[in-house]
Amino acid sequence: MVKKRTLEARSKLQANKYPNQNACMKVAQSVEFVPDMDDDVGAGYADTRPSSTAQEVLKSSQCEKPPALAVDKSDDICKDPCEEFHRLRRETTIARGGGGDACGGGGEDDDKKKAEEKLKQLKLRCILGALAALVAGGLFAWLWSRQNKDGAGDGESPEDALKRAKISGFITTPSSSDKLPAHVPYLIVGGGTAAFSAFRAIKSNDAKAKVLMISNEFRKPYMRPPLSKELWYTPNPNEDPIKDYRFKQWTGSERSLYFEPEEFFVDPEKLDESVNGGIAVAQGFAVKKVDAENRIVTLSDGYQITYDTCLIATGCSPKNLPMFRDAPPSVQEKIMVYRTPDDFDRLRRYALQKRSITIVGNGFVGSELACSLAHYSKENNGGKVYQVFQESGNMSKVLPNYLSEWTTQKMKAQGVCVITDASIRTATRDESQLKLELNNGMSLLTDIVVVCVGCSPNTSMAGASKLEVDRSLGGFVVNAELEARRNLFVAGDASCFYDPLLGRRRVEHHDHSVVSGRLAGENMTGAKKPYTHQSMFWSDLGPEIGYEGIGLVDSSLPTVGVFAIPSNNDKRADSHTEVRADANADEQLKTATGPEMSCDPSEEPNYGKGVIFYLQNEKIVGILLWNLFNRIGLARTIINQNKSYDDLNEVAKLFEIHA
Amino acid sequence: MAFSYCKVFGKDKVIFATKEDHSTPSTVELPAPEPPQGLITKDGNINWSCPCLGGMATGPCGVDFREAFSCFHYSEAEPKGSDCYEAFRKMQDCFQQYPTVYNKANGGDDDDDALGDVMSSDSSTNIKDVDELTGGAGAAAAATASDSHTTTTNAVSKVE
Numbered sequence: 001m002v003k004k005r006t007l008e009a010r011s012k013l014q015a016n017k018y019p020n021q022n023a024c025m026k027v028a029q030s031v032e033f034v035p036d037m038d039d040d041v042g043a044g045y046a047d048t049r050p051s052s053t054a055q056e057v058l059k060s061s062q063c064e065k066p067p068a069l070a071v072d073k074s075d076d077i078c079k080d081p082c083e084e085f086h087r088l089r090r091e092t093t094i095a096r097g098g099g100g101d102a103c104g105g106g107g108e109d110d111d112k113k114k115a116e117e118k119l120k121q122l123k124l125r126c127i128l129g130a131l132a133a134l135v136a137g138g139l140f141a142w143l144w145s146r147q148n149k150d151g152a153g154d155g156e157s158p159e160d161a162l163k164r165a166k167i168s169g170f171i172t173t174p175s176s177s178d179k180l181p182a183h184v185p186y187l188i189v190g191g192g193t194a195a196f197s198a199f200r201a202i203k204s205n206d207a208k209a210k211v212l213m214i215s216n217e218f219r220k221p222y223m224r225p226p227l228s229k230e231l232w233y234t235p236n237p238n239e240d241p242i243k244d245y246r247f248k249q250w251t252g253s254e255r256s257l258y259f260e261p262e263e264f265f266v267d268p269e270k271l272d273e274s275v276n277g278g279i280a281v282a283q284g285f286a287v288k289k290v291d292a293e294n295r296i297v298t299l300s301d302g303y304q305i306t307y308d309t310c311l312i313a314t315g316c317s318p319k320n321l322p323m324f325r326d327a328p329p330s331v332q333e334k335i336m337v338y339r340t341p342d343d344f345d346r347l348r349r350y351a352l353q354k355r356s357i358t359i360v361g362n363g364f365v366g367s368e369l370a371c372s373l374a375h376y377s378k379e380n381n382g383g384k385v386y387q388v389f390q391e392s393g394n395m396s397k398v399l400p401n402y403l404s405e406w407t408t409q410k411m412k413a414q415g416v417c418v419i420t421d422a423s424i425r426t427a428t429r430d431e432s433q434l435k436l437e438l439n440n441g442m443s444l445l446t447d448i449v450v451v452c453v454g455c456s457p458n459t460s461m462a463g464a465s466k467l468e469v470d471r472s473l474g475g476f477v478v479n480a481e482l483e484a485r486r487n488l489f490v491a492g493d494a495s496c497f498y499d500p501l502l503g504r505r506r507v508e509h510h511d512h513s514v515v516s517g518r519l520a521g522e523n524m525t526g527a528k529k530p531y532t533h534q535s536m537f538w539s540d541l542g543p544e545i546g547y548e549g550i551g552l553v554d555s556s557l558p559t560v561g562v563f564a565i566p567s568n569n570d571k572r573a574d575s576h577t578e579v580r581a582d583a584n585a586d587e588q589l590k591t592a593t594g595p596e597m598s599c600d601p602s603e604e605p606n607y608g609k610g611v612i613f614y615l616q617n618e619k620i621v622g623i624l625l626w627n628l629f630n631r632i633g634l635a636r637t638i639i640n641q642n643k644s645y646d647d648l649n650e651v652a653k654l655f656e657i658h659a
Numbered sequence: 660m661a662f663s664y665c666k667v668f669g670k671d672k673v674i675f676a677t678k679e680d681h682s683t684p685s686t687v688e689l690p691a692p693e694p695p696q697g698l699i700t701k702d703g704n705i706n707w708s709c710p711c712l713g714g715m716a717t718g719p720c721g722v723d724f725r726e727a728f729s730c731f732h733y734s735e736a737e738p739k740g741s742d743c744y745e746a747f748r749k750m751q752d753c754f755q756q757y758p759t760v761y762n763k764a765n766g767g768d769d770d771d772d773a774l775g776d777v778m779s780s781d782s783s784t785n786i787k788d789v790d791e792l793t794g795g796a797g798a799a800a801a802a803t804a805s806d807s808h809t810t811t812t813n814a815v816s817k818v819e
Contacts, residue, residue: 203717261759276722400671558670653685
């Protein structure tokens with residue numbers, strides 16, 4: 001998929017993806033987030049809309065402490081009793097502090113009592129409401145499950161119903177664990193990219209290998225990168241879900257998210273008797289323990305399978321934030337994480353309904369998703385897309401600060417309302433929307449929140465299995481051959497491995513799952529190879545930013561970036577030049593000019609294309625290719641040198657950044 | 660005329676380089692990159708791990724594919740592969756049992772295996788062998804029904 005990310009191909013793709021980028025840019029400017037809302041425009045705008053679809057950023061003043069002028073309006077907006085409860089609480093505290101009182105006159109003490117009484121009532125109402133919601137929810141769930149037991153779908157064929165039930169997690173494959181083989185030569189715990197890559201390697205080296213994968217998902221192995229990228233650029237508007245999750249690759253051809261079609265796989269009940277072997281996937285089963293000494297895997301229901309060699313590729317689970325995790329169900333139902341096709345389906349439905357979507361977090365998934373959603377929203381005349389995070393720019397763990405902030409400007413220009421330097425203090429709910437109070441005093445009304453704050457490796461079986469988990473990096477500790485114990489390997493996100501070149505690491509990237517899964521698979525067939533092939537990663541953030549990295553691409557390291565100054569001809573040919581010359585970034589750059597370097601302040605900084613070296617003890621340990629494609633092999637060669645260079649500009653020359 | 664210049668943001672340095680500045684050859688010398696292993700190893704064997712096989716060796720007909728391809732690769736008959744009729748027929752029979760696996764590449768996308776490594780390899784020199792296989796398969800299949808020829812060609816073209 002990534003294989004031929006040549007510049008030419010990529011430009012073509014980008015042209016296809018964003019046919020009218022200049023038009024988009026113009027739209028974007030009007031969408032830019034305005035922190036100061038003391039003008040009447042904001043309030044008036046909110047007022048002209050029905051409260052249920054209010055999609056604007058509101059300053060706290062609009063809900064919690066309405067200025068005299070806006071009292072009525074705020075009442076309109078704050079219909080929900082719980083919402084009013086919060087408004088009242090805010091007002092009470094203000095009243096106590098002797099501050100201005102917004103909601104009607106009267107003596108202060110009187111008011112306080114009244115307010116407190118009302119507050120109590122409201123509290124009660126909130127609790128009752130929540131209870132009612134719970135009961136109703138329970139009833140609904142019961143009815144739903146009953147309906148599903150009956151197997152009744154409206155006009156659905158039995159096969160379709162079965163398939164749907166399998167995917168939605170009602171039916172495991174096979175129907176019970178005792179139909180699984182009692183012994184398999186190759187056992188893989190997990191059913192993701194690392195697992196499938198390991199299978200490929202095993203089968204390549206052992207033609208008749210019988211491989212059993214145990215996945216807690218209800219799907220066959222699939223890849224994740226398109227979930228935050230290509231799938232959003234693939235319309236299929238009438239399909240929900242999109243059949244086989246087909247998406248358009250850069251080549252223009254379509255493929256499925258699934259690595260292979262159903263027919264590729266062997267029925268788990270027939271694996272044992274298959275003459276030529278193959279791969280079977282037990283779907284919907286969890287493993288609670290691996291006994292490395294006796295080579296026995298125990299499923300959560302107690303069923304045991306013995307193996308000759310085993311791979312743990314359990315991946316990781318998205319993290320949530322405590323304030324959402326501990327929130328009432330009414331809030332939680334508007335909060336989601338993002339990792340699976342089901343998450344894609346759900347978010348796509350919201351996007352189709354033109355809901356406003358807020359992404360929390362500035363990493364790969366959050367930033368890619370924000371760009372994709374902004375594009376999708378633009379195409380469909382949809383709702384606003386916000387991205388909120390504590391840091392000062394996107395991808396701050398990866399990109400040096402100047403580039404991170406520059407990237408954020410680019411994302412704003414694409415229509416993402418990026419709110420930097422902000423964390424969410426509380427999340428509350430009115431009838432239709434969520435209200436997020438930020439620590440900078442602003443609040444945000446949104447229909448849905450997508451929490452993209454990283455993920456933690458699935459190592460819950462470590463305790464019972466007596467396997468070591470790395471204290472700081474997380475993940476099962478394995479050696480350079482990805483071996484935790486004899487005949488027990490770990491690959492992918494859950495693997496904390498020893499890289500002989502760069503030290504102990506844990507990497508959460510698609511290509512790392514491919515590379516480490518393959519290495520584990522080879523070693524499971526006896527290769528005894530250490531980790532020597534550095535994995536890479538890539539990401540795309542809209543029409544102007546695509547990058548690839550290798551090694552330790554960690555923004556806490558010192559970096560040297562070499563960027564191409566476009567020649568005059570290039571400038572004229574480049575239609576985005578005016579967008580690139582961003583006023584904000586420009587100023588920041590000029591003020592931060594270093595003393596010992598000779599600089600030409602008249603030159604506009606343009607981070608359009610370049611290479612960035614990440615240094616540790618003066619050596620190049622990481623390389624980021626910024627809008628430069630098809631050079632990752634060269635970057636890998638340089639990382640493998642493990643050397644320091646006097647003049648990094650000379651190293652940069654190798655990358656032909658002007659080509 | 661623009662010229663190269665630098666900026667420093669704390670620990671992060673930035674160099675803006677002109678095309679002219681980068682037009683002279685780099686003083687840095689790197690070892691020649693190790694030639695990636697292609698479809699045929701140095702000692703003339705078949706590398707079943709080659710990403711260029713796009714999953715052919717690992718699919719449900721992987722074993723039959725290997726037998727047919729090995730037969731062809733090591734064939735000393737004239738024309739090459741003409742002694743592999745049985746192996747190819749077996750492979751075709753298998754392909755027909757899995758239409759969604761072996762007929763999906765209608766779009767002509769040869770990069771169907773998403774697990775393919777980014778830079779790995781381009782074994783274009785070795786691909787010749789597969790090309791020959793196509794020819795051989797054609798020769799071998801010529802005796803059989805014409806539709807099976809198409810199947811083979813399709814399947815093998817996936818390999819390329």
